[in-house]
Amino acid sequence: MKTIVAAPFTLLVALGLALFSAAGPVRAEEGVVRVGIITDMSGQYADGNGTGSVVAAQMAAEEIGGTVAGRRIEIISADHQNKSDVAVAIVRNWIDNKGVDVIAEGVNSAVALAIQNLTRERKKLFLISGSGSSDLTGKQCSPTSVHWTYDTYASSNATAKAVVARGGTPWFFLTADYAFGQALERDASKAVVAAGGKVLGAVRHPFDTADFSSFLLQAQSSGAKVLGLANAGGDFRNAVAQADEFNIRQSMQVVALQVTITDVPALGLAHAHDLLFTDSFYWDRTPETRAFGEEFFKRHGAMPSAYQAGVNSALRHYFKAVAATNSVDAETVIAQMRKMPVNDFFAQGGVVREDGRMVHDMYLMRIKKPEESKSKWDLYEYLSTVAGNDAFRPLSEGGCPYVKTP
Template sequence: MKLSAAMAAALLVASALPAAAQVSDNKVKIGILNDQSGVYADFGGKWSYEAAKMAVEDFGGKVLDMPIEVVTADHQNKPDIASNIARQWYDTGQVDAIMELTTSSVALAVQGLSKEKKKITLVTGAATTELTGKQCSPYGFHWAYDTNALAVGTGGALVKAGGDSWFFLTADYAFGYSLEAQTTKFLTSNGGKVVGSVRHPLSNADFSSFLLQAQSSGAKVIGLANAGLDTANAIKQASEFGIVAGGQRLAALLFTLAEVHGLGLEAAQGLSLTEGFYWDRDDASREFGKRFFARTKRMPNMIQAGTYSGVLHYLKAIAKAGADDTEKVAEAMRAMPVDDVFAKGGVVAKNGRMIHDMYLMEVKKPEESKQPWDYFKVLATVPGDQAYIKPSESGCPLAQ
């Protein structure tokens, strides 16, 4: 009799426990892991950390009545350092999910570790389609853009405009290879050709020998399959060599608002690029941009706005699942649409790719800019179902 009374009391207590009891460690902890001191420091950097904190604040600071914490670290663009940080965060730091993950080699390494640990990764900073291809994970999500979307947007526009012969300057790691391959595939299928390519090390200072090869190739378009300061340095030095003045075009295949700001309109004017977000797109993006500017003194690019969106979606999924259990949260993330300041009507596919519209843009001339950070003209919207590889064709076993 005493035993059944004790059991009844235990059941009563259990039934009275709030939903917050389903949150491990009595908190939800998100790690923003990216480059904060190197070539991609402006690309995402500490600004993505601020965007993540904005998302937490806008969500209310709690989920299932438990506090939300955001931590950050600099992976220095090194997969081994990133993996060590991620392992420590998971093993002793009580981190539930890792996000941003600039640099494709880093993102692939951390997503692989997270798959083993059954932890969520949400990538906004890296570009390789392998994240949602052969190396996909049931707990991995790819948010802001990828190399295929960039190839379709920027590459497609230039081929249609007559830029049918290309020479690539490619960053010598996974991201650069993927971006060159995706762009090559797209331009050759539309009648273009590649006349040559050269690979350069990450965080390269001197592009003179590479640019001279590109110049002598006679290619109509020099495709910069790199990012961050590497792209900015290549554009500056191309100007010094008179490459654009000589009739060749530069295609900045991954170039965001942050890099245009650092380079300046005088040097960047006329460049074609593709982003998944622009702060001056509509009233909602302008309002978000002003709030972001108030705390950072800069406008957000697609990496930072995408991080805000990804954090919000993750927290909404925890609320929907009623727990921070990885399996339940991943299922909820795929089931829920993405409708926020970053993406309207976004869909999370089975392979973890968030499918949303991209925007083909051109950098304004200095005289066209009416205010600080007024840098882009939106030339076209690239629908999500055209920008991204069909999940069933991605190579991801989850999408078959």
């Protein structure tokens, strides 16, 4: 394992499956809080998550001096390669042999659901930032997980309502065929219908698709006026760029149900302009978000995505709970996390619910036209705030078996 010394604490960064080279079991150390960042470092989500999430975790530890409750903070990380079996094997090794106290990030919903099954079984804390499926706090919830940054319900809810209110209906969905895309389509469809709109159909594409021509032609021939993109990362970028090649916008409004800030420069404002979407964080929204974004940029060379900001915020809250309880026991710490409001650059008045959902405000955004942007990362226009209780699914509707019923 490669060891990097980063004052004022030790940052252990182990990429890929190199973590399995340990000679034998390692017991948890009394004087250490060990954080495991499990993420995509080599695939289509690497730019918006990846090493930037490790940087965000490092910043959270450094902000409190690299120690909490008399324990030194160590951070290890690994690339799950967008494969559930790889992710579970890594996390199991971390828990059994590395003494990891808390798992964080977990981009890719299929991966996160698999990790959550393991952390639920092992009673370990899982702070989810990069994954979006609302099932993580629904029927597949866990008493030791917190879904921090966003979910498919919140991302689709405000956007769908805003588009339908402006006359945007009927809809057709272009959906990534895995847990995240399926949940995004499902939650967006419900929001469209609830707002008085119609859904004519959907077509699903494989993860990491290069050629969207057949899918876009199906959408174009559907008769719908709105094309909802229920995908992310490279799939989102390819779909938008190829939609322009097929002149889709001449007959349909293209709506992005999930946007990562690092996707926009890669795609280009010439393609991305005027897309409406809902997000939990934008670096240039407030003085506090700008301060975090600028410090992150100094270290990483890019502005933080919502997922990377969420990693930092979630770990800040976790460290506060460890300090308050003088414990790293998952059940003790998560109980304290639920007691304390989340007040930082990411959220004000945030609440960790019984189902694991961290409820906070969301923001309706528009991607700027090329002539409106003053710099590479000047990308979004803030339109409105959606209160957390309006953005996220009501507690009573999720079906989480750990929620106490009246």
